[in-house]
Every structure is written in structure tokens, then in C-alpha cells.
Amino acid sequence: MKLDSMYQEVILDHYKNPHGKGLREGDAEVHHVNPTCGDEITLRVRYDGETISDVSYEGQGCSISQASASVLNELLVGKELGQARTIQETFLELMQSRGQLEPDEAMEDVLEDAVAFAGVSKYPARVKCALLSWMAWKDATAQALGEDSVKERTA
Amino acid sequence: MSDVTLPGLLDTEAIRKDFPILDRTVHDGHKLVYLDNAATSQKPRQVLDAMSDYNERHNANVHRGVHVLAEEATALYEGARDKVAGFINAPSRDEVVFTKNASESLNLVANMLGWADEPYKVEHDTEIVITEMEHHSNIVPWQLLSQRTGAKLKWFGLTDDGRLDLSAVDEVITEKTKVVSFTLVSNIMGTINPVDAIVRRAQEVGALVVVDASQAAPHMVLDVQAIQADFVAFTGHKMCGPTGIGVLWGRQELLDDLPPFLGGGEMIETVTMHASTYAPAPHKFEAGTPPIAQAVGLGAAVDYLSAIGMDRIQEHEHALTAYAVSKLSQIPDLRFIGPTTAEDRGAAISFTLGDIHPHDVGQVLDEQGIAVRVGHHCARPVCLRYGIPATTRASFYLYSTPAEVDALAEGVEHVRNFFA
Numbered sequence A: 001m002k003l004d005s006m007y008q009e010v011i012l013d014h015y016k017n018p019h020g021k022g023l024r025e026g027d028a029e030v031h032h033v034n035p036t037c038g039d040e041i042t043l044r045v046r047y048d049g050e051t052i053s054d055v056s057y058e059g060q061g062c063s064i065s066q067a068s069a070s071v072l073n074e075l076l077v078g079k080e081l082g083q084a085r086t087i088q089e090t091f092l093e094l095m096q097s098r099g100q101l102e103p104d105e106a107m108e109d110v111l112e113d114a115v116a117f118a119g120v121s122k123y124p125a126r127v128k129c130a131l132l133s134w135m136a137w138k139d140a141t142a143q144a145l146g147e148d149s150v151k152e153r154t155a
Numbered sequence B: 001m002s003d004v005t006l007p008g009l010l011d012t013e014a015i016r017k018d019f020p021i022l023d024r025t026v027h028d029g030h031k032l033v034y035l036d037n038a039a040t041s042q043k044p045r046q047v048l049d050a051m052s053d054y055n056e057r058h059n060a061n062v063h064r065g066v067h068v069l070a071e072e073a074t075a076l077y078e079g080a081r082d083k084v085a086g087f088i089n090a091p092s093r094d095e096v097v098f099t100k101n102a103s104e105s106l107n108l109v110a111n112m113l114g115w116a117d118e119p120y121k122v123e124h125d126t127e128i129v130i131t132e133m134e135h136h137s138n139i140v141p142w143q144l145l146s147q148r149t150g151a152k153l154k155w156f157g158l159t160d161d162g163r164l165d166l167s168a169v170d171e172v173i174t175e176k177t178k179v180v181s182f183t184l185v186s187n188i189m190g191t192i193n194p195v196d197a198i199v200r201r202a203q204e205v206g207a208l209v210v211v212d213a214s215q216a217a218p219h220m221v222l223d224v225q226a227i228q229a230d231f232v233a234f235t236g237h238k239m240c241g242p243t244g245i246g247v248l249w250g251r252q253e254l255l256d257d258l259p260p261f262l263g264g265g266e267m268i269e270t271v272t273m274h275a276s277t278y279a280p281a282p283h284k285f286e287a288g289t290p291p292i293a294q295a296v297g298l299g300a301a302v303d304y305l306s307a308i309g310m311d312r313i314q315e316h317e318h319a320l321t322a323y324a325v326s327k328l329s330q331i332p333d334l335r336f337i338g339p340t341t342a343e344d345r346g347a348a349i350s351f352t353l354g355d356i357h358p359h360d361v362g363q364v365l366d367e368q369g370i371a372v373r374v375g376h377h378c379a380r381p382v383c384l385r386y387g388i389p390a391t392t393r394a395s396f397y398l399y400s401t402p403a404e405v406d407a408l409a410e411g412v413e414h415v416r417n418f419f420a
């Protein structure tokens, strides 16, 4: 069934057992909403120099947005900002692919569990759910470290 | 599929033949179960034909030109006005203003009142009253008016079972109230509101009454004289008509007295470089080339609904709603947002399902071909009131069947298992 491509086991696992949920101390806090469906997230980032020491969050939303925040926490905590940006941009690329992009090995290496969201990109109404926490992270990081820290790298 | 029969049902087998889209399949062969009628209804062939006939044979601009097509187009456009006037029992066809949708109709009233002279003028030290169950289209125009004039915006709250709390009606509607605007039927909860109690109090204090009938006009007999409102707004696309056409009915003397909002062609009598005089209502409120084909489509929709009979449609939907309420209430974890019985309620049913987010409910239902709406349904204050982020809403219409209610109930069970 096509639906299973969206609701991958990995996604349902993260939804039922979210990583790092709850608000802890941070350097910056943002609140993002998805006005079309009412998904909401409050997210805090904590940096140790350029290293992400914590991403904590509290939110309300569908399985896709909740699982995505959990995956974000799992992937980004402990990473250097540069690496984290690469992951965020790769995830964005995947989510904007409208199901046209078949993740290759290089992409899987970067995205790990987040590759499971490939199927979600086929559902335009749900892409925003998947991106909610990632946009919040980007925004919070800009607030914590300055705008330049998360500028899109244009080739 | 079920062969449940309920007293009061229409001959849906015959009716469904008029709606080609209902034969569609989705997601690899699932039969479409369209339960998103509160968002927009499907259009029967009669409406589609009337619009293409207009475009293929009669298209011209209206109220100008002396050629055959211009006359035919004008007759069709004005004929649609006659049909709508009859449909809502308006005392005069000149009280029917065509707009592009209900939102525009409500904004139009708010702006008429903002620019009006005494005694209608909404200004500092006056009050506007709405309710907590309004569609955003009947909240935001009044917030804008309130912010721009300094008038105070007040509202009726809700009871736990999805009804208006009118216990303090005399304190909410006061001598300072200039206008009371409320929905006849809630788009999110299905609640049918007690018009009389509100109108009586509004009349006592001399406030104007605006009724948002967007969810009423498609589903029940709407008699603007019987409800004693001053303005009634509704939208074509929810009542078998096309998008792009709405209606504002207003009492003649008000339309005569109140100022226009949009200026332009069609709405004038004479124009000089210094000043203009205006055409009489309804044209005073219809600046520019109107949505002609859409009005013709709405006229055909009104004919279609009237031929079946609004009382019969209401009876059909009531029977289905009662059936749906009883089936859905057997599902564990399902909580209705709104009345839990079919009494005084229309055919929109909102619910939550345990911790499962409505987005996920809607997605899994969609995969089975069942189209419902999820989210806050442009009535976010209702979600806030009941402490939920969103609901899943199923809404029925004249072509909906008990088998579709069964499909919904089975679909919801499937959703529970999927996320268990």
C-alpha cells in the first residue's frame, strides 16, 4: 500500500517514542506554527561553541511533524554546525523533491533515519509538517549564533 | 457495502447520476467517498451545463451594449438574481447582491457599517457582537472594523456540548450594540443556532442582525423574512453552485441608506470629475463586471435544489446525521466536538480520536478513498475553546448515503488499528 511509503516503521517508532522531547535550557527559543493545520513547535537550541549540545522541543502535531522533530534531535545533537547545515539542507532537498528523488547511498549516509521521510515528499500537504522542526531549528540557530551561521550556501 | 435504509432518505441512486465526479475512483481503484461537503459541494451536470451553455452561446458583458448577446447575458444574470430571491423568500429581487463569496459578503456589510452615517455607524463607544463559533470570515472583518473605528468587539462563548452560551444575552447585547453577526449553522460543529433568541434581543436594542448562512442555505429552507435578519450572507460553491459567486441579501431600506464600498463601473448613475451618484441597490454594491457565468451556475443550482426540495434535503441529512452519530459514538476514543446528538444539528460532524492527530486520521482515510477535512476549519477559536489543535470533520450532503457513513466508521476503526 502506498501509505506505507509515508508511514514508514521508522517514522512511527519515532512518533511513539520521541527522542529528546521536552524543553531544556537553551541559548535561543523559537515558536513555529503551520497555519494550515495547526501543528506547533517550541524549540530551543544550545551550543557549545560551534557544537550543538542540545535541541529540546515541545510541540503538538501529527505523527510526521512529531517524528521529524525526534529525528532532528537524534541527528543533530553532538554535531558541528557545518555538518548540521549539510544535514538540514539535504533534508530540505529531499522533502522538496515531490517524490522524484530516490535517495542514493551518499544521501542515506547524511540523513540516516531521516531518509525514511522520502515518501512524505509525495504528499504536498504533509511536507510542511516534516519541515516544521527543521525550519524552527534553523531559525533558533540564527538567533543563537547570528544570521550568517545558517545562510544558504549558494554554489 | 451496507444496505441500510433509513426513513427520510432521498433517492440517492438517482441523484448521484447527476454528479459525474461521484463515480470517480481514487488511489488505485478505491471508490470516492466524498465527505467534505462543508468545505465545498460537488456540482451536478445541470449546473455545469448551464455554465457551459452560457459560455458557448450567450457570453457578453452585462448591462451594457444593445446587441443580442449582451441582452441575453443580462437576462441570464438578472434571471439568476430572481431565482436566488425566490430561493430565500426575499421580498424583492433588488435585495439580492451578488458577491464573489460569503467572505466578501460579510466584509461588504462590515464596510457599509464602518462608512455609514447615523444611526447605523459603527464607531468608538459602540459595540459589535459575534460568537466564538464563527468562521474566520465572520470574525476578521469585524476585528478590522473594531480596530479601525474603536468599537468594542464582544462575543457569545460556547457551552461544553457545542452550543452558544446565551445565558447572559442581555449583558452581551446592550444598548451600545450596533450589529450582531452570527452563523446559523456552525461549519465545524454542525450546531444549529437559536436565531429567535438572538434576534429578539438585538431588536430590543435596535442592533442590526447579520446572519452567516453559508452552512444553512445549502442544507435547509432559508427564509430571510422568517428569520427577521437584516443581512444574510452565503456562498454558491457549498450549495451545488460554482466557486466565485456569493450572495448578500439585505433589507431594502438598509441597502438604500447604506453607502457603497467598492466603486467602479456598473455601480454608478452619473460620474463627473468631481463626484458621482450611485445606481440603486443591488447595483450600487456590484462594482465592475460581475461573475456572470458563476451567477448563472448558481441560478441553476438553486433550481436543482428547489426541484428536490430543501425540506426533503434537510430530512435526508438529518437521518444520515443521526445514523452517523450513533455509529461513530460506538468507536472507542472518539470524542465529538460539538453536539453529541442529531438534535438541532446540521450534517457536519467533527471529532477527535484519542491521541491520533487529525492529520494522520485524514491521511489514512484518504488512502481508503474517504475525503474528510482535517484542521481547524477556519474556526480556530473553537479548537482553542475545547483545548484541541484540530479536528477531523465529516460532512454530508443530498447525495451522501448510509453506505458512506459505514465506510467512514470502518475507516476510522482502521485508523485506530494503524496507529495502535
Ligand SMILES: Cc1ncc(COP(=O)(O)O)c(C=O)c1O
Binding pocket: B038, B039, B101, B102, B103, B104, B135, B137, B138, B183, B185, B186, B187, B212, B214, B215, B235, B378
Ligand atoms: C460558516 C461559514 N462562513 C463563511 C464561509 C466562507 O465561505 P467562502 O470561503 O466561500 O467565502 C464558510 C466556508 O468556508 C463557512 O462555512
